[in-house]
Amino acid sequence: MSYLELNDVSKDFGAASVLKDINLSVEKGEFVAIVGFSGAGKTTLISLIAGLLKPSGGTMKLNDLEITAPGPDRGIVFQNYSLLPWLSVFENILLAVDSVNPNWSADKKKAHVEKYIAMVNLTPARDKKPGELSGGMRQRVSVARALAMDPQILLLDEPLSALDALTRATLQDEISRIWSEDKKTVVLITNDPDEGIYLADRIIPLTAGPGATLGPSFKVEIPRPRDRKSINHDPHFKQLRREIVEFMLNSKQDRHTAITRKLILPDIEPEDLNIPRSMTGWRKTPIRKSELKEESVEVKP
């Protein structure tokens, strides 16, 4: 029995099917990356695991217990940081610590919060409001808040995609370090296959939506600690990347949607100039029936 198990999970919003046939099992201590296109349903998937959304079908189990609501066992780093703008960095994290460990003494809570602020190198910004921080700093606060709750599993929704390449690399190393120290189970959502390969034990692509589903797992057999510079020349890395990108592009090309649209074609007969033109000078409706045509176009998303 795996630590996290999703069986045939699906999610629709009204008539729109976003996710279907999702099967995922994650072992305890494993680092899994899920790669997918923008809009495929990655945030939806993580919200399901977090318990913020109810699945339309299928079962989800964490530690052999059905997932029904959010819980302190799952720490989440939201894609848009989701810090409370009226609280300082310290207060944002304290709020989380406070609700997980209500019985701790005030000093213990304070020390705990400060430890995690230091861990993400934000001690100088301790008393700043999120609005005064850069995107990367906010993201680090968000990571610190999730870690400070000491969850058993970390759900990271594109935690680094809003950052510049340099900050991104630094934070990737930080995530890697935190993971190897604590050996927490991590599910990382990303749109960058390289990031997934660099960090994870296993990469699972999410096919393009609508009705996205998880593809086959790609195991990353690169020994840790991984070195950012040399990994680019590793033949296994190159091959993995090629396979993942190929799989994802193929999943996109599979779906052809036909769109039918109305066209108004000019008639070959000359217009009767005695008929006054409409005031706006542009007519939406055709004058003659024969101008109406329908056209069907294949669209590749």
Next chain:
Amino acid sequence: MKSFKLDWLVLPLIGVAAVLVLWQISCASWAKDLPTPEKTWQVSKPYIVEPFAKRGEMDQGILRFTWYSLILVAKGYALALIIGTPIGFFLGLSKTFTKIFDPLIQVLRPVSPLAWLPLGLVLFTSAGKNASELGALFTIAICSMWPTVMNTAVGVRAIPQDYLNVAKVLKLSRTKTLFKVLIPATLPYMFTGFRLSLGIAWLVIVAAEMLTGQPGVGGFLWQEYNSLIYEHIILCIVTIGVVGFILDRLMSVVEKKFKTA
């Protein structure tokens, strides 16, 4: 028109001057009973230069009257906020609550203070001497609470899902969710409501005082109308306008503070 130095001062003065001219012309032509600007100033002068004088119950300096009015407004306004804010929260949080009370609110909202006041007096007849003050408070509260109710409700409905998700993921208790998430997220909307409510409360006070004869700017205005001292009517109108303007400015400063926070 090109802007020049001191235009913020000169241009409004041009407007005032134009009104004064129009006023003077009116006095001379069609409004024979209207006191001229000069006469108004002379008759009002004792009330302005000695703004806190108390010569009798209904003969006091204009700022003293204003002070009475402000106190009454403050009480009624406080009542409006204390009642209106929770109602707004319930409307924003519960669809059922909205369905039950929204039609009622929409019907009561447009009712004029002049209509509420007699009801207020009837409600508090048993209070004897205080009946008119309580009636006035009731009227101020019930008329001025609607902007607070509506804006708070809109604010609660507009709380981004992200913040609610944070509350859920952190497993915040109900009170924590209220004080750490719901109220801070709604504050900017609430303050817009508070500002509009204050404007209405100030509008209502004058009407309430006129009808109940309470000492205050409105009561003074009505008494001087009955005593045929029309100059003081104008004095009162100007005072009411200036005070209302200042209150609105003060509130919008507070409001801005919460908007940017």
